[in-house]
Amino acid sequence: MLTPVDRSSPMPLWSQVCDDLRRRLNANEFSGHFPGDGELMEGYKVSRHTVREAVRRLSDDGLVVRERGRGTRVISPGIEQPLGTLYSLYRSIEAQGYEQHSVVRVLDERTDAEATGVLGLADDEPMVYLERLRRAGDRALALDCSWLPASLARPLLNCDFSRTALYGELAERTGVQPCSGWERIHPELPTTEQRSALGIRAKQPVFAIERVTYGPDRQHPIEWRHSIVRGDMFAFVARWDSRDASGASGAMEAEVLA
Numbered sequence: 001m002l003t004p005v006d007r008s009s010p011m012p013l014w015s016q017v018c019d020d021l022r023r024r025l026n027a028n029e030f031s032g033h034f035p036g037d038g039e040l041m042e043g044y045k046v047s048r049h050t051v052r053e054a055v056r057r058l059s060d061d062g063l064v065v066r067e068r069g070r071g072t073r074v075i076s077p078g079i080e081q082p083l084g085t086l087y088s089l090y091r092s093i094e095a096q097g098y099e100q101h102s103v104v105r106v107l108d109e110r111t112d113a114e115a116t117g118v119l120g121l122a123d124d125e126p127m128v129y130l131e132r133l134r135r136a137g138d139r140a141l142a143l144d145c146s147w148l149p150a151s152l153a154r155p156l157l158n159c160d161f162s163r164t165a166l167y168g169e170l171a172e173r174t175g176v177q178p179c180s181g182w183e184r185i186h187p188e189l190p191t192t193e194q195r196s197a198l199g200i201r202a203k204q205p206v207f208a209i210e211r212v213t214y215g216p217d218r219q220h221p222i223e224w225r226h227s228i229v230r231g232d233m234f235a236f237v238a239r240w241d242s243r244d245a246s247g248a249s250g251a252m253e254a255e256v257l258a
Contacts, residue, residue, distance in 0.1 A: 005044055014053035017044050021054060025063055025074065034064060034072045060201050062232030099137055102144075104161050106131040109154070115147035118212065118224040126150035132161060133197055140198045142229040152176060152222060166223075176222060181213035187231065194228050205231045 003020040005013050017040070024030060035043070040051040055072055058064045066072045107130050113123045128150050134142040146166060148156070155173040156166075171177045188208045195202060206228050213223040 005046060013046050013050045014057070017046060017050060017054035018057045020044075021058060022063070025058075030074050034074050036071050060204075062200075062204075062230070100163070101135045102162050103133040103135065104130070105133060107157060107159075107161065109150050109157065112147065115224050119147070119149065119221045121149060128153040128156055130156070130161065130166065136233065139233065140230070141233055142227050143194055143197050144225065144227045146223055146225045148223050170222075176215050178213045178222065179216050180218050181211060181221075181223075184210045190228060198228070198230055200230060200232075207231055207234060 003016075003023070005016045007013070009016065021040075037048055037051050037055075040046075040055075041048055044051070055064065055066065059066055059072075062075060064072050064074055108128075109126050110129055111124055112127055112129070115127050115129075116123055116125045126149075128148045130144075130146045130148075132144045133140055134144050148170075152174055153170065156169055159169050159173070161169070167178050186208055187205045189203065190198065190200065190206045194206070195204075198206070200206070207230075209225075209227040209229060211223070211225040211227075212221045213225070214220065215222045
């Protein structure tokens with residue numbers, strides 16, 4: 001049921017319509033069809049400008065998308081990624097029904113003191129640097145930057161990463177399979193460049209993810225990665241059962257940022 005707008009309220013009409021549409025979205029009222037401008041104008045008894053401003057705010061928050069000639073549609077729930085596993089974002093995207101495509105922004109060999117420091121290498125050790133804009137369907141999802149020792153990863157310099165996974169290519173071209181690692185995840189506000197790449201508004205938070213991956217010996221790191229992931233499209237999920245407390249199955253380690 002519609003919540004009528006209150007024309008005596010100090011709250012703008014578009015804001016009242018937006019709040020009611022959020023309520024209806026949360027109730028899965030629009031799973032089959034999101035009403036067009038005319039339907040909303042008739043239902044709320046407001047102007048086209050009011051309706052379009054309300055829907056624009058929903059679009060800015062990643063809840064709906066307006067497509068020329070196709071109207072407005074509800075964005076499906078984001079991609080879920082289990083915690084406590086060594087995962088491939090490529091496979092996570094594909095497994096949940098999206099087509100994964102990467103725009104390779106940089107793939108070269110260079111030196112970087114911060115990357116070599118994290119990986120425990122000499123400052124002048126050559127590194128392979130891969131920077132990708134990861135897309136899920138028609139939407140930018142993540143900005144992904146990976147550093148690997150060039151002595152291991154030079155065969156990757158000739159790889160087309162637009163539709164493939166880094167770890168799969170690493171295993172196929174070098175014989176090295178990532179076996180363990182750690183991740184640190186925290187929310188932050190993106191930079192201007194990151195906002196532009198991901199197509200998000202100024203104060204929309206993102207997940208900042210740092211990862212270090214180890215090879216078969218589980219002693220020497222082979223990758224340092226830092227990623228910026230849209231918070232409105234990606235969720236991390238933790239699962240557990242009563243055996244975790246007794247040690248019968250592996251428990252996850254979490255870091256609390258204060």
